[in-house]
Amino acid sequence: MTLFTAAILAFISGVAVAWYTYFYKWRSTPYWALAFLRFGWIGMLFFALLAPEREEQVVIEQPQLISLRIDSSSSLKSPVNGILEVLLDFEKKAPVKWVISDFNSPQERNDELPWIYVGDGHIDNQEGPGPVASVLLMANDLLSPPLIKNAIVPERVEVGTQFKYNIRCSSQPTSVKATFNGETRRSEAATFTAPDRPGTFKLQIAAEKDGVVDAIEETVEVVPYFNSIQIIYPYPHPHVGMVTRLAKELGFTYHLLSWEEAKIQLKQLPTVAIGGGEAVFEQLDAQLDKPILWLDSSNDQPQGVAVRLQTPEALVALGAPESYAITKRDKKMVNVMRIGGNWNGRGINWFQNSLAYPETGAVFRSLIKGLLRDARPDELRVSGPTRLYQSQNGEWVVSIVNNRAQAQPAAVEMKVTRDGKVVDIPQVEPIEGSGYVFSTAFSTEGTFVLEIDAKALDEHYSWRRTLTVLPASIEQYRPFNTALWNRYSKDEWWRATDIGTLRTALDQWELKGKSMVRTKKTPQHTAWWYLGAFLCFAFAEWVLRRRQGLS
Incomplete structure (x- = not known):
């Protein structure tokens, strides 16, 4: 409704009410003054009810x-x-x-x-x-950064084997000293021999330059069998030589047992079994929870003609050619077959055929690699720093990895302790590929212990390492x-x-x-003079009516 329309309607309403009140009811004695006052406040009342609000543009x-x-x-x-x-x-x-x-x-x-x-x-x-x-x-x-940046050390080694360490320094040190199991080396890269007993051992490394000594400590776990194959044979056979030669190439150790010795000295290791009948093989399979490669013990020259066979996909994934050639022997099964977790490689004189056909040797090499891989248990892998500066954020990536290097879904927890007391429980964040990451920072210097517990496929895993927090903030470096x-x-x-x-x-x-432009709306009757005039008209009418004796 427009302002003009509201004014016309208010005027008509005021006139109508005043006429009805003072002229229609008292036709003989009209009250002009009272009618005017009634017209005034009634008109103003209707105008206040009908008139649109005043709009004003306000810039804020x-x-x-x-x-x-x-x-x-x-x-x-x-x-x-x-x-x-x-x-x-x-x-x-x-x-x-x-x-x-x-x-x-x-x-x-x-x-x-x-x-x-x-x-x-x-x-x-x-x-x-x-x-x-x-x-x-x-x-x-x-400030000058610590002399030792990090040390490359294997986390796990087999008893009695040699392992290498390598120290990375921020600048060339004057001297280096590494101590492990009572032995000492004085170079940035050298070899230690693991003890003959399993356990957890400390590798202590110290470097010195200009009278300043920097030291770190690494943990090495020594296990009975880490990367080994057990060879059971009836007598010296070329197949034994093929495995022992691959041991040096692929970096694993081997244990030789005769079939008689295997009855009392059998180890829970992936096994190459040479010879033996099906009953012996079934008995061996029942005793071992590791995979077995079954080979023939015959030294006879292969008879027949050369044929090409398709390599199993599991071996191709390990680097074997898609097919391999052998000299087929009459009435013999010659295909490499997977039986459960085991491999049946009987029917082939691998030594003779490898001399004639190099691709056959490549397949045999993949068989040994697969034997080692399938025997490897799932493991908890953790990567992260071993020392930090104050206020520096540290990050640790955790995963449970199977023997095919695939991360498994797991429930993972981490806690930080100092002197046996829990000081922090970092929150876990899943990352792509079934991995998990923890991150935290340390406001005080000192030595802390990181403990990780994980569970995957009903198996429990634990990891524990020492973390050193250096006494200066990362910003100073x-x-x-x-x-x-x-x-x-x-x-x-x-x-x-x-x-x-x-x-x-x-x-x-x-x-x-x-x-910001804002439209401000204000009702027409909010002005002080409007309310004052309305009250004056109404009050004046009320007083005059009382004086003239009107109810």
């Missing part, structure tokens, strides 16, 4: 929200208090609202806001958009990230290095706030 100025991320790391040479005072003074006179946060803390709430960096620039590469401006301050002189800041500079509005350059940059910063 809003400051621009910008996240101010303060990097108050230990590498910073001086406090940022002076910089903050300048920025807060600028906030009072400019259309900006700072959202102050710690640069090293999660930024979920401020992630979508444009941000300004205040710090020394000694940071890692960052995800997401870069800052719109930065204040890069002076940093303290960096991390250099200025030149490449990152060169990339950021291309999109920054400005960059300052101290209070003076910051004031200059802010003075030249043409920052505009955000304006």
